[in-house]
Amino acid sequence: MKKSIWPKVWLIIGCILMVCFVVGLIYLHNDYPRVIQSYGSTPLSVYYAIHAVFFLLPSLICLTVSFVLHSGYRNK
Numbered sequence: 001m002k003k004s005i006w007p008k009v010w011l012i013i014g015c016i017l018m019v020c021f022v023v024g025l026i027y028l029h030n031d032y033p034r035v036i037q038s039y040g041s042t043p044l045s046v047y048y049a050i051h052a053v054f055f056l057l058p059s060l061i062c063l064t065v066s067f068v069l070h071s072g073y074r075n076k
Helices: 006-039 044-075
Strands: none
Touching (some): 006 044
């Protein structure tokens, strides 16, 4: 039986998105005092929420799909 590569692809994509999420949070936390002067009075939590929507949710979806595909191929 031939193994599928799709679970590994979804896992790699999910891990890359998770790393982007963490690095982006660190960047936002360290760069916020300089950014606040140029963008006005937007609270940091808004930037965190936007960043989570763009990176955290897709990474969780990719990791879940990877897990489901992996367990599906393992049970066959």
